[in-house]
């Protein structure tokens with residue numbers, strides 16, 4: 312049996328210890344959540360931090376890319392966004408973290424999917440009768456990409472909802488902007504949309520700022536509700552999901568891909584269908600360096616410099632290419648990738 316209702320059925324007597332702060336790290340697709348969380352988790356004084364990672368697609372990569380966290384401290388909630396499909400799983404995951412043997416959890420960070428609307432997640436954290444005696448809300452962080460942030464806010468209601476929920480707005484990718492004055496319009500826009508949030512530039516001292524905020528989440532003001540306390544979790548859904556037209560899929564390849572062929576294919580995809588692409592990320596096994604996966608990230612039409620991991624994070628060395636898009640032609644992607652990979656594959660010696 313699984314799900315939120317069955318978790319309620321299994322509810323135990325209320326817990327009266329100090330409540331564990333749960334911070335939420337949200338931000339639009341590709342705005343830098345995993346990158347900064349990874350840097351943060353490398354701080355030794357943040358041991359005892361459990362991380363819940365939610366990804367929109369059936370197969371995520373963030374779990375593999377969070378190399379700084381101990382594997383047991385990371386819980387992956389794939390296949391949907393926390394605000395809709397997997398909210399019951401969140402309740403279960405937090406319950407299981409608290410009950411597990413070993414070192415007590417000091418704090419939890421939830422990395423939402425880049426398409427999540429944080430409101431329902433926060434409501435779950437604050438009001439769920441199973442969670443509220445044990446957990447309290449910490450800080451809500453929202454990463455905003457200094458390059459693409461303004462267009463994401465203009466085009467995607469999810470980005471707006473994430474900003475609106477934030478206590479701390481974290482401006483990422485400032486190193487990609489030559490003149491800091493260029494961020495003035497974005498900063499004005501952020502101040503208008505969420506005047507109560509603190510906007511911080513995530514520069515070289517960014518990790519330290521975040522660390523301090525996680526270590527000192529503020530006093531636990533709200534008393535934990537008693538056992539008779541009841542709140543409905545949320546109003547019943549009334550319309551189509553905010554994600555009805557968003558598709559997510561993964562292309563898997565068992566054989567290594569030729570690097571040039573793959574690069575040409577990706578250029579072609581972006582040139583032909585780039586405006587439909589919300590997010591692309593991939594772990595690629597290339598013919599040239601099969602033991603070091605190539606990590607590729609793109610947000611809409613913007614690519615980040617590809618990087619090689621020193622080794623594969625798991626025993627599964629297959630290429631996986633994750634797409635989040637609106638109206639992308641998957642079949643065309645599949646067939647063109649096969650053609651380009653085949654055409655470019657070097658001949659084996661006879």
Ligand SMILES: Nc1nc2c(ncn2[C@@H]2O[C@H](COP(=O)(O)OP(=O)(O)OP(=O)(O)O)[C@@H](O)[C@H]2O)c(=O)[nH]1
Nearest residue numbers: 339340341342343344345346425483484485608615
């Ligand atoms: N130059 C630069 N690149 C960054 C910065 N932050 C993140 N990136 C790059 O942006 C790309 C996406 O970063 P992620 O951390 O995966 O973004 P995310 O928000 O976790 O993405 P989703 O989980 O898909 O929503 C990667 O290539 C990162 O290396 C930054 O401050 N500067």
